Amino acid sequence: MQKPIYYKIKKFMLMYSTHILLIIISLSCILPLLWMFSSSLKTQATVFSDMSLFPQNPHWENFYIAWTKGGFGRYFFNSLLYTIVVVSGIVFITSLAAYGISRLKIPGKNVIFYVFLAAMMIPIPGAFVALYVLLNKLGFLNPNTGFPLLDNVIMRLGYILPLINSGLSLGIYMLKTFFDKMPGDLEDSARIDGCSVFGIYWHIALPMAKPAIAVIIIFNTLNVWNEYLLAMLVLTGKSLMPLTRALMVFRGTHITEYPLLMSGMTITVIPIIIIYLMLQKHIIAGITAGAVKG
Amino acid sequence: MGIRKTKKIFINYLFVLPAILLFCTFHLYPFLNVFRYSLFQWDGIVEFSSAKFVGLAHFKDIFTANPQWWYSMWHAFYVTLLTLIFQNGLALLLALACDRAIKGARAYRMIFFLPPVLSGIVVGLIWQWIYDGNYGLLNHWLTNIGFGHLARAWLADPRTALTCVGIVHMWKGFGWGFIILLAGLQSIPRELYEAAKVDGAGAWDTFRRVTVPLMVPVFVLVTILTILNTMQIYDLIVSLTGGGPGYHTEVPITRILAAMRGGSQLGYACALGIVFGLILLVVSFVQIQASKLAKQE
Numbered sequence: 001m002q003k004p005i006y007y008k009i010k011k012f013m014l015m016y017s018t019h020i021l022l023i024i025i026s027l028s029c030i031l032p033l034l035w036m037f038s039s040s041l042k043t044q045a046t047v048f049s050d051m052s053l054f055p056q057n058p059h060w061e062n063f064y065i066a067w068t069k070g071g072f073g074r075y076f077f078n079s080l081l082y083t084i085v086v087v088s089g090i091v092f093i094t095s096l097a098a099y100g101i102s103r104l105k106i107p108g109k110n111v112i113f114y115v116f117l118a119a120m121m122i123p124i125p126g127a128f129v130a131l132y133v134l135l136n137k138l139g140f141l142n143p144n145t146g147f148p149l150l151d152n153v154i155m156r157l158g159y160i161l162p163l164i165n166s167g168l169s170l171g172i173y174m175l176k177t178f179f180d181k182m183p184g185d186l187e188d189s190a191r192i193d194g195c196s197v198f199g200i201y202w203h204i205a206l207p208m209a210k211p212a213i214a215v216i217i218i219f220n221t222l223n224v225w226n227e228y229l230l231a232m233l234v235l236t237g238k239s240l241m242p243l244t245r246a247l248m249v250f251r252g253t254h255i256t257e258y259p260l261l262m263s264g265m266t267i268t269v270i271p272i273i274i275i276y277l278m279l280q281k282h283i284i285a286g287i288t289a290g291a292v293k294g
Numbered sequence: 295m296g297i298r299k300t301k302k303i304f305i306n307y308l309f310v311l312p313a314i315l316l317f318c319t320f321h322l323y324p325f326l327n328v329f330r331y332s333l334f335q336w337d338g339i340v341e342f343s344s345a346k347f348v349g350l351a352h353f354k355d356i357f358t359a360n361p362q363w364w365y366s367m368w369h370a371f372y373v374t375l376l377t378l379i380f381q382n383g384l385a386l387l388l389a390l391a392c393d394r395a396i397k398g399a400r401a402y403r404m405i406f407f408l409p410p411v412l413s414g415i416v417v418g419l420i421w422q423w424i425y426d427g428n429y430g431l432l433n434h435w436l437t438n439i440g441f442g443h444l445a446r447a448w449l450a451d452p453r454t455a456l457t458c459v460g461i462v463h464m465w466k467g468f469g470w471g472f473i474i475l476l477a478g479l480q481s482i483p484r485e486l487y488e489a490a491k492v493d494g495a496g497a498w499d500t501f502r503r504v505t506v507p508l509m510v511p512v513f514v515l516v517t518i519l520t521i522l523n524t525m526q527i528y529d530l531i532v533s534l535t536g537g538g539p540g541y542h543t544e545v546p547i548t549r550i551l552a553a554m555r556g557g558s559q560l561g562y563a564c565a566l567g568i569v570f571g572l573i574l575l576v577v578s579f580v581q582i583q584a585s586k587l588a589k590q591e
Contacts (some may be wrong), residue, residue: 018391022398024554025388026405028465033408035431036420048429093312100309107303111572123574125526125547126567129554130324130331133338163318168313169419196541228529229547244415247535251419252350265416276411282405283411284473 033269040066040262047258059259066263070254074239075246076267082160082242083224089164090220091213095169099201101172102179103187113176120169131162132233141234152240159234163227167220178212179205218275218283225272243268318383332565337558345561352565363566366544367573373460373545374524381464382516390501391437392472393479403476406469414466418533425449425534449535452542459534459543463527471516478512479505514585518578525574546570 034053041058042050050056067073101109135141140158143151182205190200206213231245241249247264254260276283297305332352336345356363409417424431427447436445448458457553482505490500528547537541537552544552546566554563 008511015396018396019398022388022391022396022402025384028403029408029469032417032420032424032465035410035424036416039423049435051431093316097310097313100306104306104309105303106310109310112314116313116317119317119325123522123526123571124325124328124567125570125574126332126550126564127321127562129550129563129567130327130552131320132322133327133331133342133560134324151531161316161564162320165316168317168321172313192394197309201309222411223364226415226529228415228532244413244529247415247419261419265419268416269412272411272413273408276408277404280407284403284407 026286029254036262036269037140037266040259040266044257044259047262062259062263063267066260066267070260070264071238071246071252072243072264074265075241075243075264078240078246079225079242079244079268081156082163083221085160086163086167086224087217087220090167090171091216093164094168094216095175095206095209095213096201097168098172098175099179099205102176102204103184104197113172116169116172120173128229128233131230135162135234141236155235155237155240159231159240162230162234163224167216167223170219171216174216178209182208214282215285218279221275222272222283235243319431328564328567331561332568334561335559336561338554338560339558348561355571356565356569357563362541362544363549365541366546366549367570369456369543370525370527370545372456373463373527374521376457376460377464377467377520377524378517381468382471382475382520384464385468385516386475387538388468388472389479391474391506392476396403401412403473406472409466410470410473412466412538414529415533417462418468420532421465423532425458450539452539453478455535455539455542459527459530461531462534463524466530467520471520474516475509475512478509482508510585510588514581517579521577521581522574525570 020073031053033287038053038055040048040062041055042062043059067076100106101113106112135158138158140154143154145151145154186204187200187209190204195203225242226244227242228244228248230241232248235241235245238246238249243264247261247268250264251261331342332344333347334342334351335348335351336342388402392402423429425448425452427433427445430448432448433445436442446454448454486504486508487500490504495503524548525545527545531537531543531545531548537544537548550563550566550570553566554557557563
């Protein structure tokens with residue numbers, strides 16, 4: 001009778017130590033974020049002395065000040081705009097291409113597909129240098145059309161187009177594999193009914209590809225929202241900056257306004273955290289799929 | 295008939311046209327130009343046509359006269375090594391813990407994966423303050439628990455800066471490794487574990503003879519991606535240290551940027567990029583070949 005009790009105790013201890021480890025790690029994940037949030041509610045005077053995680057008098061107005069005077073409202077809008085435009089661009093362009101490669105008669109389509117795959121595999125850490133030169137030569141960096149609004153659009157496109165490009169390979173790869181497995185019966189009957197190629201793509205293939213598209217949307221949303229390097233190179237005007245770039249500039253110029261910086265950081269992560277909590281399952285699927293991007 | 299068919303194929307091409315146009319403009323063309331520029335002495339200000347052709351001189355300089363660059367490579371490699379051992383070790387441990395029927399596994403999974411979805415800039419700015427020498431949370435806690443003598447300006451001290459950057463990188467990344475390893479573990483058929491149990495195998499034997507062999511492809515994937523991601527670390531560097539103190543946390547990407555922006559040597563920056571890209575390519579190639587060999591045995 002000794003053995004079962006010994007095993008029970010061992011199992012119990014193992015269970016407990018596992019949970020303790022998991023809880024400690026979980027706390028270490030959350031505490032830094034909590035610290036950022038609580039610091040955003042303190043004042044410049046108390047932020048370095050009050051180390052509490054739940055400040056006595058939360059200064060919620062910091063968020064208002066960061067949003068208006070700090071300019072984070074504008075940066076938030078920029079991030080939102082870039083994310084929406086880039087992600088819709090990626091979804092539209094990759095689904096078109098993937099459908100074409102998977103279903104339509106296009107001479108040389110396999111070559112096209114493998115070129116996209118190869119682009120995914122070959123790392124080119126220096127490419128941003130040449131990309132910068134190209135954008136400069138094409139006039140994206142300092143447009144001078146005489147119409148400020150048009151200049152504004154062109155400069156934003158100089159950031160948007162390369163980002164759309166960087167999402168192409170993975171999107172085409174994922175959607176092509178999806179379309180390859182999709183049964184063709186519905187398309188056949190639509191064709192007999194006289195539907196055009198584009199009509200079939202739009203009304204039949206695209207709605208069926210929703211699960212794959214969801215993964216592409218989520219994966220790229222995270223990428224674009226968190227992007228920094230290209231924004232730093234391409235977007236020099238403050239009014240065009242996304243949140244990540246603006247945070248670095250804000251830290252450089254307002255070194256003494258920590259609570260506002262922390263508010264800005266909270267504003268930056270809150271949409272991502274909300275999306276994450278809502279779409280956790282899909283996000284994890286998206287990252288696991290994105291991991292294939294070698 | 296011929297014209298209709300041609301027209302049909304032309305319409306089909308319209309499906310791939312936007313992707314090809316964007317790809318050729320913003321990927322292929324810059325990619326090829328990197329190689330072209332790398333052979334020229336060019337500041338990026340004058341027209342490229344008046345840049346001076348220097349052949350492979352930049353590459354010669356990189357391999358013989360640029361210790362700065364190889365230090366940056368070593369820094370990234372050091373962080374990569376830390377990450378491979380500690381981040382992925384922890385990730386595997388946690389994945390094994392959550393693979394078994396354990397209460398709250400989903401909650402843990404949700405929390406662990408929070409840091410990977412956040413912006414590297416925000417994460418770096420949070421931790422920069424935690425590490426701060428005067429007002430940082432870390433020093434505050436160390437003092438409170440009686441280890442005040444250890445307190446220091448963690449990111450300004452050349453002895454600790456790089457390791458501290460590595461710790462933040464691992465904090466941000468372990469959840470990612472965890473998710474992929476867990477997905478791998480969950481794809482192992484449960485019957486195999488039961489069969490091992492029936493045969494009287496202990497936990498360690500089961501791990502060594504059932505789990506590990508089946509997980510080799512996942513291990514390879516995680517290792518390659520860890521190397522590629524960590525060697526190209528950038529966001530955390532700019533937001534934590536900016537490469538300082540001195541050059542103690544410079545990494546390849548910051549060196550390429552420094553050559554490009556600070557030094558106005560675009561050709562040289564491209565040459566650095568090529569050397570770096572080739573090294574990354576070789577590393578992943580060796581990894582894949584090694585895993586194939588391991589599989590054959």
